[in-house]
Amino acid sequence: MTTYWNLVPVGLLQGFLFAIVALGIMMPFRFLNFPDITSEGAFPLGGSVAAALLANGVDPVSATVIAAGCGLLAGFATAMTHLYLRLNSLLCGVLVVTGLFSINIRIMGKPNTALFSFGDIYGLVLGNFGDAIGARVVLVGGIAIAMSGAMLWFLRTQTGLALRAVGASPSMARAQGIAVSFYTILGVGLAGACAAVAGALTAQNQAFADVNMGLGVLVNGLASLILGEQIVGRGSLLRQLSAPLVGALVYFQIINLALAFGLEPSDLKLLTAVFVFVMLAIAGRFRRER
Numbered sequence: 364m365t366t367y368w369n370l371v372p373v374g375l376l377q378g379f380l381f382a383i384v385a386l387g388i389m390m391p392f393r394f395l396n397f398p399d400i401t402s403e404g405a406f407p408l409g410g411s412v413a414a415a416l417l418a419n420g421v422d423p424v425s426a427t428v429i430a431a432g433c434g435l436l437a438g439f440a441t442a443m444t445h446l447y448l449r450l451n452s453l454l455c456g457v458l459v460v461t462g463l464f465s466i467n468i469r470i471m472g473k474p475n476t477a478l479f480s481f482g483d484i485y486g487l488v489l490g491n492f493g494d495a496i497g498a499r500v501v502l503v504g505g506i507a508i509a510m511s512g513a514m515l516w517f518l519r520t521q522t523g524l525a526l527r528a529v530g531a532s533p534s535m536a537r538a539q540g541i542a543v544s545f546y547t548i549l550g551v552g553l554a555g556a557c558a559a560v561a562g563a564l565t566a567q568n569q570a571f572a573d574v575n576m577g578l579g580v581l582v583n584g585l586a587s588l589i590l591g592e593q594i595v596g597r598g599s600l601l602r603q604l605s606a607p608l609v610g611a612l613v614y615f616q617i618i619n620l621a622l623a624f625g626l627e628p629s630d631l632k633l634l635t636a637v638f639v640f641v642m643l644a645i646a647g648r649f650r651r652e653r
Contacts, residue, residue, distance in 0.1 A: 367623035372496045374619040376568070378612035379503040380561050383510060384584040385591070385607030387557025391452075392588075393603060394518070395530040395550045398452050400581050401441045402558035404460030405434040407577035409559030410566035411467040414476040417567070423484035427563045434559020437463060438552035446544050460577075467574045475573040483567035503564060510557065511604050518600060526550050582635050587611035589642040614638075 384402060391397040409430040416426035437459060444455040468474055486493035488502055517523045526546040528536040533543050558580070566572035584607075591610020595602050621634060 367620055370619040370623060371616070372500060374615040375500045375612065376496060376503060378587075378615040379500065379507045379608075380565050380568070381580075381583055381587055381615065382507045382608040382611035383561040383564070384558050384580055385587040385611050386507075386511060386514060386604070387554040387561070388581065388584040389588055389603070389607055390514075390554040390557070391551050393530075393597075394527055395547060397442075397445075397530070397547065397551060398456075399441060399551060399554065400453060400456035401438050401459055401551065401555050402584060403456075403577050403581045404463035405437045405555040405558035405577075406562040406565075406580045407467055407572070407574055408437055408463050408470075409434050409562030410572035410576055411470045411476075411562075411574065412559070413563035414478055414566050414572035415470050415472075417478055417481045417483070418476055423482055423487050423567065427484055427560065427567075430563035431556045431560045434555040434557070434562075435552045436555070437559070438555025439548055441555070442548040442551035446547060464574055471572065471574075474575075475571060478567065478570045478572070483570070484564070485567060499568065503568075506560075506564070507608060510560070511608055515600065515604050518604075522546075522549075579632060579635070582632075582639060583614070584611075586635055586639045586642065587614045589639065590614050593642060593645065 384406060387402050387405075388399075391399040391401075409427075412430040412433045413423075413426045416429060417423060421429075441452070441455045441459045444450055444458065445452045448455075450458075483493070485499050485502060489495070489498045492498040518527060525536070525541045526549060528539070528541055529543050529546045530550075536546075537543050562572075562576070565576065587610040588607050589610065590613055591606030591608065592603075593610075594613065595605050595609050597603050597606065617638075618631060618634070621631075622628065626634065
């Protein structure tokens with residue numbers, strides 16, 4: 364158990380980072396009924412943009428905000444391709460993610476960028492405590508909670524209600540005069556922005572960005588979201604927005620527990636796949652029983 368306790372802070376930090384990803388994944392899946400995998404490409408896009416900007420002297424906060432803007436554009440691209448070319452949303456996501464791989468290399472000028480000699484948002488905000496993992500957990504946790512709170516506020520506004528109406532019934536929303544295309548593009552764009560923020564924070568945390576850093580992000584985010592929904596439920600908007608946060612924290616502690624008991628790191632992908640399968644089966648069984 365000593366190994367596990369040593370991994371707890373790392374798991375908390377990873378959990379909060381992936382809570383932001385899961386928050387973005389939830390937006391199209393749950394609020395728009397729009398299956399989407401753009402987060403798999405927006406995550407490394409955020410890391411690549413932040414790394415390139417930091418390496419060129421841009422301050423960490425601006426680099427993170429610009430990375431979020433690029434993720435927003437990636438989401439826009441997926442939604443607009445689906446709406447105007449009439450392609451399947453998953454296929455649109457695949458095309459955007461594939462294209463972003465080359466774009467990320469162009470942005471950084473190479474497949475990866477080391478950031479050890481550049482400042483980051485942790486050192487900027489935390490000062491002398493920037494290298495302390497406990498302080499980083501508090502900072503990233505605060506960002507994740509703040510983003511969840513902002514999303515809760517947004518979804519209760521008139522714009523947010525219109526976006527949710529589009530997900531509930533596009534035909535009914537259209538009949539009420541709601542611009543379905545606009546709100547679909549907005550929702551998928553916000554999802555991409557969330558994933559890009561997580562990518563930018565992750566790149567600064569690990570001090571490097573790589574074009575392959577998005578592999579498995581979607582599955583981990585989905586696992587966190589599904590687990591969180593099983594724990595806190597989906598009976599209210601607050602519960603829905605709490606699910607990614609709770610699920611990600613619990614999920615990464617489960618991963619750490621598996622590692623502490625001797626699971627090989629190379630087996631984590633298989634563990635994640637099995638875990639998602641089991642959680643989906645449980646959720647489906649629960650719905651049938653109801």
